[in-house]
Amino acid sequence: MIGLPDDYQGRELYVRVHSDASQIGLRGSVMIGARASLVNRLIAHNIDDVIVAAMAFLLGVICTIFSLIRNFRRVYLLLALFLLCASVIIWDQTQIRQLITTPSVFWAYFAATAYFLLPVSMVALFEITVGRGVFSLVRRIWQAHLGFAVAAPIISLSEGIGLAPIYFVFDIFVSVSLAVFFLVATGLFKNASYEARVLALGVCGFCLFLLFDIASAHNFISWRAPALDWGVLYFSAFVVAAFFYRFVRMQREYAALNETFENKVRDRTSTLEKKASALAESNRKESSARARMERLASIDPLTGALNRRAFLERAQHELNRARRYGGGFTLIMMDIDFFKRINDAYGHQAGDDVLKKISALCREACRGSDLFCRYGGEEFLFLLPVSSPYDAVSFAEYLRQSIEKLEILTRNEKQKISMTASFGVTGHIAEEDEPLEDLIAMADRALYQSKKEGRNRVSRVLPALEIDTA
Numbered sequence: 001m002i003g004l005p006d007d008y009q010g011r012e013l014y015v016r017v018h019s020d021a022s023q024i025g026l027r028g029s030v031m032i033g034a035r036a037s038l039v040n041r042l043i044a045h046n047i048d049d050v051i052v053a054a055m056a057f058l059l060g061v062i063c064t065i066f067s068l069i070r071n072f073r074r075v076y077l078l079l080a081l082f083l084l085c086a087s088v089i090i091w092d093q094t095q096i097r098q099l100i101t102t103p104s105v106f107w108a109y110f111a112a113t114a115y116f117l118l119p120v121s122m123v124a125l126f127e128i129t130v131g132r133g134v135f136s137l138v139r140r141i142w143q144a145h146l147g148f149a150v151a152a153p154i155i156s157l158s159e160g161i162g163l164a165p166i167y168f169v170f171d172i173f174v175s176v177s178l179a180v181f182f183l184v185a186t187g188l189f190k191n192a193s194y195e196a197r198v199l200a201l202g203v204c205g206f207c208l209f210l211l212f213d214i215a216s217a218h219n220f221i222s223w224r225a226p227a228l229d230w231g232v233l234y235f236s237a238f239v240v241a242a243f244f245y246r247f248v249r250m251q252r253e254y255a256a257l258n259e260t261f262e263n264k265v266r267d268r269t270s271t272l273e274k275k276a277s278a279l280a281e282s283n284r285k286e287s288s289a290r291a292r293m294e295r296l297a298s299i300d301p302l303t304g305a306l307n308r309r310a311f312l313e314r315a316q317h318e319l320n321r322a323r324r325y326g327g328g329f330t331l332i333m334m335d336i337d338f339f340k341r342i343n344d345a346y347g348h349q350a351g352d353d354v355l356k357k358i359s360a361l362c363r364e365a366c367r368g369s370d371l372f373c374r375y376g377g378e379e380f381l382f383l384l385p386v387s388s389p390y391d392a393v394s395f396a397e398y399l400r401q402s403i404e405k406l407e408i409l410t411r412n413e414k415q416k417i418s419m420t421a422s423f424g425v426t427g428h429i430a431e432e433d434e435p436l437e438d439l440i441a442m443a444d445r446a447l448y449q450s451k452k453e454g455r456n457r458v459s460r461v462l463p464a465l466e467i468d469t470a
Helices: 035-069 073-093 095-099 105-133 136-159 163-189 194-217 228-275 288-298 308-325 339-346 348-365 389-405 436-452
Strands: 328-336 371-374 379-385 407-409 416-418 421-429 458-461 467-469
Touching: 035 073, 035 095, 035 228, 073 105, 073 228, 105 136, 105 163, 105 194, 136 163, 163 194, 194 228, 288 308, 308 328, 308 371, 308 379, 308 436, 328 339, 328 348, 328 389, 328 436, 339 348, 348 371, 348 379, 348 389, 348 407, 348 416, 379 389, 389 421, 389 458, 421 436, 436 458
Parallel strands: 421 458
Antiparallel strands: 328 379, 328 421, 371 379, 407 416, 458 467
């Protein structure tokens, strides 16, 4: 501030301002007026720069923290370097800073170093993101700028050289290196990934802002206020877009990898369950998926009845229960009469339809505790817990009559198929120790008796092993 005499009112004031680019740091401006009006003007013209500098500083601190606790540490560290350097430069170029602090030699060198480090962070970040597609020349560019940023302040202080010549050398150096970088980035752009293209546009765009700032400082174009704040916003927007794309891509890759892993686990589990089908029932409560596999392994796929293996397991369990707690059960063996004639006359598809219809009829007639299985080709076996042989005979007779009344249309619906079935019934008393195989053989004997006597009938083996035909 310039002091004025007491009688300055109404008198003319003449001011001569001399500007030497090598002394004021390549650019500057002088404003004369009342302090209050100058303060208001500085705040109005610099508030956007102050906001951008504060945002860049805050994001830089966040990226620094992320570089310590997350993956991609080099990426976050370079982002932090760029944002912190940009915040220092933007704040240094705002005139409002003069209202808060008095410039010092330390701050001048600190701001200069931040300015020299900008190309290092941008080009190195581009190299890390693009990866193997980058020429070694890109790495040499940021390494050379890093060496300049370290050496320039040391040489300036040790040799007594002012910062203005150092800035002049840097501007020439950065203009040449950025031109080379443009050529390299353009060569990679065609075959680069979407993420690399977005980041290349961000880096090249900020370089244009930087070159515009240099050209304005050296009067190659008319002098204008620095536009680095807009350059920082531009670069930050493209970096966010590139990393958002990377995040989405990685999430998709993780999802695909997880799905592949789950499919492999599912296939391996299925294989193990088939090999260990005897243990599947005991593990039913551990997993609903394992229970479904056990059920599929126990069911005959054509008729929906239990298969032979599953029936024998459950029948043995029922036999053990009867011996331990008392009581008995009955076995019924059923065979479809002249089933081979049906296959020969109407075809195997018709034979399959007959098996399905009769199985559905039998399952509907059974109680929830009864066991029903397909024992052989057209042979079926029933186990009725807690029932007498006389109850079993009544049940078998009901099935015999129902099957006798059943008529099945062939698939072309031109013929009706009629059929009958023969039954053999036997019973088990808890005091007896017959093996399950012997009980089934007794039921088979009764079935043989039904066939011997003309089929379409029910025969039973009484406890005294006397065959009685119902």
